[in-house]
Amino acid sequence: MSETTGKQREMQQRERQILALARPILVEEGYQGLSMDRLAAQMKYAKGTLYNHFPNKEEIVAALAIESLELRRRMFERASLLSPRSRERMMAIGSACDTYATECGEHFAVEQMLRNAVIWEKSSQKRQELIRHCEFRTMGIVAGVVRDAVAVADLQIPPGMSAEEFVFGFWSLTYGSYALVASSPSLPDIGVTDPVRSIRYHGWTLMNGYHWQPLLPFEAAEEMMNTFAKRIGAHDA
């Protein structure tokens, strides 16, 4: 068949196995909880073999983060196609964020780890490049929706502000919310009991602030986002 004989395939398969084993450990016990010795023991290989695939622990995290970022990008892409109206497309992307952070918490968590400067700096140039490219493409999807909205006059963005800077606002809002939810165990004590609904309401209000057409009542928007969420799902490799 293929000339990627024995060893080659075995290598690829093992790489997948390493990542598949590492992710749950990383999510459940954090960066410090993932030990190379333990990981090697859990597969049936020696530690040195692990280091044939990844030059250090950080690279494993980076590889996992790339998988996660790719998943998110695909979810954004699908979401952005769920409606012809620009505001609804943006809402669908919002739903994708909900779903990603809520149902793919293990991906969101790994993504977060790479925001640690030490881990980022120790990962290889090549993977850093891949990550930047993926983020760039993801931003491109959302900025595309914004530009389309401007083109059909559903939306005006202030002079001097790029579509990307416009997106940055929504990005900050959703990212900030889910980062706080994930890391602030005392949110309910503080008085925030239903953060997801809050986030949706604030996102909806921000759109209103920009007069993104067509305006529609929040209840209708919420219903619509639930529908989007169902159609997005989270199910794929």
Next chain:
Amino acid sequence: MSETTGKQREMQQRERQILALARPILVEEGYQGLSMDRLAAQMKYAKGTLYNHFPNKEEIVAALAIESLELRRRMFERASLLSPRSRERMMAIGSACDTYATECGEHFAVEQMLRNAVIWEKSSQKRQELIRHCEFRTMGIVAGVVRDAVAVADLQIPPGMSAEEFVFGFWSLTYGSYALVASSPSLPDIGVTDPVRSIRYHGWTLMNGYHWQPLLPFEAAEEMMNTFAKRIGAHDA
């Protein structure tokens, strides 16, 4: 004079010294860069003495985070008193966020570390309590501004939403922005060149979305925030 004789004072002073030495290391070289041996060497004490003050490394981070959270709370408090109009008070708090994240980056960074679950869980019950309390008070300041705004009819918040959930939106927006700025080295590549101005614009727009009175043009708002920022400064213990 006091009955807090020799040892007592020496203890307190040493505790301050530990924290003062640890902060720059922590900020510049991250959590992993801070080593107890090194810290002990840098003071003229043995490692064991360090462990008389803090039972583990995490507690040092927690102690530093408390200092930082307290600084932020004081900045919020001062900011909230800079104007009689509710919308301007909220903007002043926004300015405080700017200043805190920009000029007190070392505090923001330490605060971030405590959002790591592993570090949080290893820190003592007592310090966790202190941190929760401080966050609670900080939220109280902002929620108070919101409630005052509602009381004088500058603002209506949607039925069923608490003042705290309302604040959560602005909190997410600003926190998300500065977290992204601090951790996404590729923001300029992606197309976000002046994040601070972006954040201000989005915050201003979100307020508009809620019809927070009195409406005023963005240029005026921006000028006002610059003035607030100067009056807030960052200078104190």
Next chain:
DNA sequence: ACTTTTTCCTGACGCCACGTCAGAATAGAA
């Protein structure tokens, strides 16, 4: 002033994790 007790300081030690590397084992070519 001198002993006793308590409190505090010290640094060597045990343990564990990362990443390396010389040598063993294995696959493939001749």
Next chain:
DNA sequence: TTCTATTCTGACGTGGCGTCAGGAAAAAGT
């Protein structure tokens, strides 16, 4: 079957965390 190239292995070096028995210093007692 023999030889070469590649891959695998796990003991080792390094370094960091947290402990603890023993020594030093302060406080209390006489």
